[in-house]
Amino acid sequence: MSDDVLLRATDVVKNFASRRKVNGIRTLNTAVAGVSLEVKRGETLGIVGESGCGKSTLARCLVQLLPVTSGSVEFNGVELTTLSRRKLRPHRRQMQLVFQDPYASLNPRRTVGDIVADPMRINKIGSDAEIASRVRQLFETVGLDPSSLRRYPHEFSGGQRQRIGIARSLSLNPSLVVADEPVSALDVSVQAQVLNLMTDLQDEFNLTYLFIAHDLGVVRHVSDRVGVMYLGEIVELGEAEALYETPLHPYTEALLSVVPELNDTDAPRRERIIISGDVPDPSDRPTGCSFHPRCPAATEICTSEKPAFVELRPGRFVACHHPRNTDSVASTN
Amino acid sequence: MRDLSVSFATRQGVVQAVDGLSFDVGAKEVLGIVGESGSGKSVAMYSMLGLVRDANVSISGSVRFEGREILGLSDTEMQSVRGGEIGMIFQDPMTALTPVYTVGWQIVEQLRAHNDMTKKQAYVRAAELLAEVGIPDPKSRVKHYPHEFSGGMRQRVVIAMALSCNPKLLIADEPTTALDVTTQAQILDLMGRLQATHGSSIVIITHDMGVIAEIAHRVVVMYAGRPAEIGPEVEVVRAARHPYTWGLLGAVPRADVKSRRLVTIPGNAVSPLDVPTGCAFAPRCQYRMEICDQRPALRGANDHVDACWLSDEQRLAIRSTATQRGAS
Numbered sequence: 147m148s149d150d151v152l153l154r155a156t157d158v159v160k161n162f163a164s165r166r167k168v169n170g171i172r173t174l175n176t177a178v179a180g181v182s183l184e185v186k187r188g189e190t191l192g193i194v195g196e197s198g199c200g201k202s203t204l205a206r207c208l209v210q211l212l213p214v215t216s217g218s219v220e221f222n223g224v225e226l227t228t229l230s231r232r233k234l235r236p237h238r239r240q241m242q243l244v245f246q247d248p249y250a251s252l253n254p255r256r257t258v259g260d261i262v263a264d265p266m267r268i269n270k271i272g273s274d275a276e277i278a279s280r281v282r283q284l285f286e287t288v289g290l291d292p293s294s295l296r297r298y299p300h301e302f303s304g305g306q307r308q309r310i311g312i313a314r315s316l317s318l319n320p321s322l323v324v325a326d327e328p329v330s331a332l333d334v335s336v337q338a339q340v341l342n343l344m345t346d347l348q349d350e351f352n353l354t355y356l357f358i359a360h361d362l363g364v365v366r367h368v369s370d371r372v373g374v375m376y377l378g379e380i381v382e383l384g385e386a387e388a389l390y391e392t393p394l395h396p397y398t399e400a401l402l403s404v405v406p407e408l409n410d411t412d413a414p415r416r417e418r419i420i421i422s423g424d425v426p427d428p429s430d431r432p433t434g435c436s437f438h439p440r441c442p443a444a445t446e447i448c449t450s451e452k453p454a455f456v457e458l459r460p461g462r463f464v465a466c467h468h469p470r471n472t473d474s475v476a477s478t479n
Numbered sequence: 480m481r482d483l484s485v486s487f488a489t490r491q492g493v494v495q496a497v498d499g500l501s502f503d504v505g506a507k508e509v510l511g512i513v514g515e516s517g518s519g520k521s522v523a524m525y526s527m528l529g530l531v532r533d534a535n536v537s538i539s540g541s542v543r544f545e546g547r548e549i550l551g552l553s554d555t556e557m558q559s560v561r562g563g564e565i566g567m568i569f570q571d572p573m574t575a576l577t578p579v580y581t582v583g584w585q586i587v588e589q590l591r592a593h594n595d596m597t598k599k600q601a602y603v604r605a606a607e608l609l610a611e612v613g614i615p616d617p618k619s620r621v622k623h624y625p626h627e628f629s630g631g632m633r634q635r636v637v638i639a640m641a642l643s644c645n646p647k648l649l650i651a652d653e654p655t656t657a658l659d660v661t662t663q664a665q666i667l668d669l670m671g672r673l674q675a676t677h678g679s680s681i682v683i684i685t686h687d688m689g690v691i692a693e694i695a696h697r698v699v700v701m702y703a704g705r706p707a708e709i710g711p712e713v714e715v716v717r718a719a720r721h722p723y724t725w726g727l728l729g730a731v732p733r734a735d736v737k738s739r740r741l742v743t744i745p746g747n748a749v750s751p752l753d754v755p756t757g758c759a760f761a762p763r764c765q766y767r768m769e770i771c772d773q774r775p776a777l778r779g780a781n782d783h784v785d786a787c788w789l790s791d792e793q794r795l796a797i798r799s800t801a802t803q804r805g806a807s
């Protein structure tokens with residue numbers, strides 16, 4: 147594994163037993179359907195996709211909070227999926243999660259100081275005094291007043307709680323922070339504060355981020371590279387600017403075309419592509435390309451043959467029989 | 480709406496949820512109300528429709544609908560206005576739907592409450608309405624229960640219900656906030672088309688400036704229960720006047736252009752128990768002056784007004800130096 151890759155996932159699959167039955171047999175809900183990706187050291191890889199497409203499940207599989215059904219996850223060159231719990235522990239410490247809900251993810255009965263100190267105590271890192279001073283330092287780092295250590299989560303606003311969650315995730319000096327919708331529950335002005343904070347912390351501590359969100363603007367803003375998920379698969383992946391400017395997958399193209407824009411310049415608006423219908427049930431996946439029932443570009447082959455996830459241009463991967471905008475990609479390269 | 484104020488007497492003190500809100504909605508106009516969580520958007524709409532069920536509420540001001548005062552109407556009078564001439568769409572479609580009845584039954588009840596129709600006629604009309612909002616196979620769908628629909632489809636059903644009596648005004652409280660972008664696009668597109676065919680006016684509440692730009696003709700920006708700025712959508716988005724609007728516009732990470740460092744508004748939202756007596760935004764405003772301890776009135780050119788003490792010269796100077804997207 148080349149040095150600059152921190153995490154590599156290969157063909158990761160996660161099945162859940164679904165509630166749907168066919169002929170009395172429970173079908174499988176394939177929440178993650180064969181995802182391969184690499185996260186490079188120091189970068190932010192954004193994952194964007196609509197509700198239920200498997201973003202959170204993928205995140206949990208990558209940090210080994212959920213066992214994968216099949217596939218491999220290598221972290222710092224070590225295969226994690228086959229490790230015992232004990233052997234996994236030092237690697238797990240290197241990967242921390244920040245959750246969406248700043249209300250539900252903090253224990254309401256512990257002081258915020260304890261919440262940030264707990265990971266260090268559990269992992270027996272440092273003396274009590276060392277831990278206490280590190281907690282104060284972390285509070286300052288994320289822009290909270292250390293004099294509020296003894297207060298409880300409900301005494302803080304949403305944005306402050308998310309800062310506490312971030313302080314907790316940094317307490318063990320991780321190399322990878324997996325943030326699952328870290329700003330989705332926040333108002334725009336508070337969201338901007340937390341996003342700027344995360345950018346600053348990345349520079350300061352040389353962090354690698356896997357940043358998950360459904361908000362296309364947020365993902366573009368924070369990411370160096372972006373993967374677009376649909377029904378458990380990554381259908382397109384590439385450098386953020388290139389992907390947003392010239393989407394290749396019809397799903398990415400449609401998704402970007404319908405993001406409400408501010409129209410504050412005279413530049414013409416992208417033509418809106420409104421795709422009809424709903425996302426299919428993941429326990430009843432379409433044949434061929436899983437996007438074909440809703441795809442404006444679909445042809446016969448799309449219904450029968452699954453498109454491979456190929457590197458169409460250097461660093462640009464797409465799973466589609468009829469990629470869009472290929473002329474403009476050719477001309478800009 | 481003129482000078483609407485709504486407060487709640489609570490154990491912690493008086494919550495001033497809405498404080499002096501005035502605006503007009505023209506025929507066939509789409510008015511957007513934007514503001515962050517707690518700014519009083521929902522309370523303003525619910526109190527105007529007599530939907531605030533709280534013994535400790537006090538409401539003052541005036542709301543005239545086609546010249547008729549509707550604030551303070553009796554429950555029965557109000558009920559004939561709601562769902563009749565004024566339709567409502569909520570963020571969570573399940574607040575408008577009852578889980579134990581089929582969607583057809585619910586639309587039929589609504590139709591028959593406001594129109595003279597037989598059950599049979601009403602069922603035919605219900606299926607037509609479902610077809611109009613783009614629900615496939617409407618004749619069999621009328622027999623389905625709300626839980627058999629996806630989130631986007633439920634919102635379509637609610638829109639069908641709201642349209643059932645050909646309302647002159649449609650009030651939509653965050654109708655797409657709970658939906659995915661592709662579903663949101665379907666719903667906004669639907670609302671736009673229906674507005675064009677039915678000719679209703681719409682008041683849409685949202686916290687997303689993008690949604691406003693997409694659908695609204697005019698916009699009210701709210702902060703701490705008060706209007707901060709009111710004007711035509713294009714002007715507010717491209718030439719905002721109020722510092723809060725500048726911050727709000729600059730804080731949005733964009734999908735359509737590469738963004739620079741986001742503008743942040745320092746501090747947290749004000750507590751509704753303790754709104755400053757002067758300009759409500761003053762504690763977070765980087766341009767505050769001494770005079771900001773007094774409450775600014777809405778002023779400006781006739782259709783674009785804002786509540787801020789900055790003079791036009793000061794704003795020009797700020798805009799020429801500011802990095803704020805909203806101000807530039």
Ligand SMILES: Nc1ncnc2c1ncn2[C@@H]1O[C@H](COP(=O)(O)OP(=O)(O)OP(=O)(O)O)[C@@H](O)[C@H]1O
Nearest residue numbers: 162175177196197198199200201202203204360428
């Ligand atoms: N513990 C579980 N048991 C069974 N099914 C699950 C479980 N967790 C997730 N799923 C299913 O897996 C699919 C993917 O869910 P997931 O939460 O990963 O999506 P997501 O992209 O994070 O969505 P959201 O944007 O709503 O958070 C969904 O169909 C979901 O119902």
Ligand SMILES: Nc1ncnc2c1ncn2[C@@H]1O[C@H](COP(=O)(O)OP(=O)(O)OP(=O)(O)O)[C@@H](O)[C@H]1O
Nearest residue numbers: 487494496515516517518519520521522523533751
């Ligand atoms: N029954 C009540 N008693 C006391 N305070 C209330 C009551 N209802 C609402 N409030 C307060 O009034 C203020 C305005 O609330 P409102 O629901 O109108 O905000 P909003 O702008 O719709 O916010 P959101 O975007 O979160 O929906 C809030 O501070 C809220 O806590």
Ligand code: SF4
Nearest residue numbers: 435438441448466467
């Ligand atoms: S493979 Fe076919 S169905 Fe799938 S996205 Fe591409 S064109 Fe559409």
Ligand SMILES: [Mg+2]
Nearest residue numbers: 201202203326
């Ligand atoms: Mg999720």
Ligand SMILES: [Mg+2]
Nearest residue numbers: 520521522652
């Ligand atoms: Mg509300």
